[in-house]
Amino acid sequence: MTDSDTTDFAVVVFREESKxxxxxxxxxxxxxxxxxxxALRQMPGIGGTIGLVAVGDDFFVAIRIxxxxxxxxxxxxxxxxxxxxxxxxxxxxDIDLPxxxxxxxxxxxxxxxxxxxxxxxxxxxxxxxxGDLDAYPDEMLLSIGEKLGFAIPLERALDSLx
Numbered sequence: 443m444t445d446s447d448t449t450d451f452a453v454v455v456f457r458e459e460s461k462x463x464x465x466x467x468x469x470x471x472x473x474x475x476x477x478x479x480x481a482l483r484q485m486p487g488i489g490g491t492i493g494l495v496a497v498g499d500d501f502f503v504a505i506r507i508x509x510x511x512x513x514x515x516x517x518x519x520x521x522x523x524x525x526x527x528x529x530x531x532x533x534x535x536d537i538d539l540p541x542x543x544x545x546x547x548x549x550x551x552x553x554x555x556x557x558x559x560x561x562x563x564x565x566x567x568x569x570x571x572x573g574d575l576d577a578y579p580d581e582m583l584l585s586i587g588e589k590l591g592f593a594i595p596l597e598r599a600l601d602s603l604x
Contacts, residue, residue: 449496449579449580450495451580452472453467453493453583454467456490463595464596464598465485466599472527473526473527474527479493479512489508490507491506492504492505497521498579499579500518500579501521502582503531504586506554506557513553513554514534514553514554514557515551516551517549519532520540522539531553551568562591567589568586580600
């Protein structure tokens with residue numbers, strides 16, 4: 443079990459009538475990849491849905507549902523040593539857990555680096571955002587939202603958490 447607190451959140455982002463919308467999802471989904479994917483499949487959206495999850499001050503997960511396709515991105519593979527959701531992402535991606543004896547000082551993203559490429563955020567930009575050691579996961583997700591055009595609705599959703 444993790445120590446969920448107010449910094450954990452899950453949000454769904456989708457386009458409806460040519461504008462971005464966001465909705466908060468139950469915080470319990472920040473610990474359950476299968477539940478999160480299921481919840482995202484239930485949401486409307488032209489061009490699929492996007493799920494964004496921040497866990498503590500440690501990492502974020504981005505999921506994009508495009509029809510039957512599920513794209514998943516984890517901002518830091520080392521989070522899998524401490525957090526169930528990060529471990530579940532590695533299992534989903536069929537990636538081995540990092541060895542605790544390895545040098546884990548470096549932030550290493552894994553998953554679909556091109557998850558948002560068709561929306562205007564390329565792999566290099568996503569890598570730079572997720573590798574910013576001075577930014578918290580919510581700040582990284584807001585940066586992604588800014589690049590993709592949904593920063594304002596995302597910020598509104600996050601403001602409602604307080």
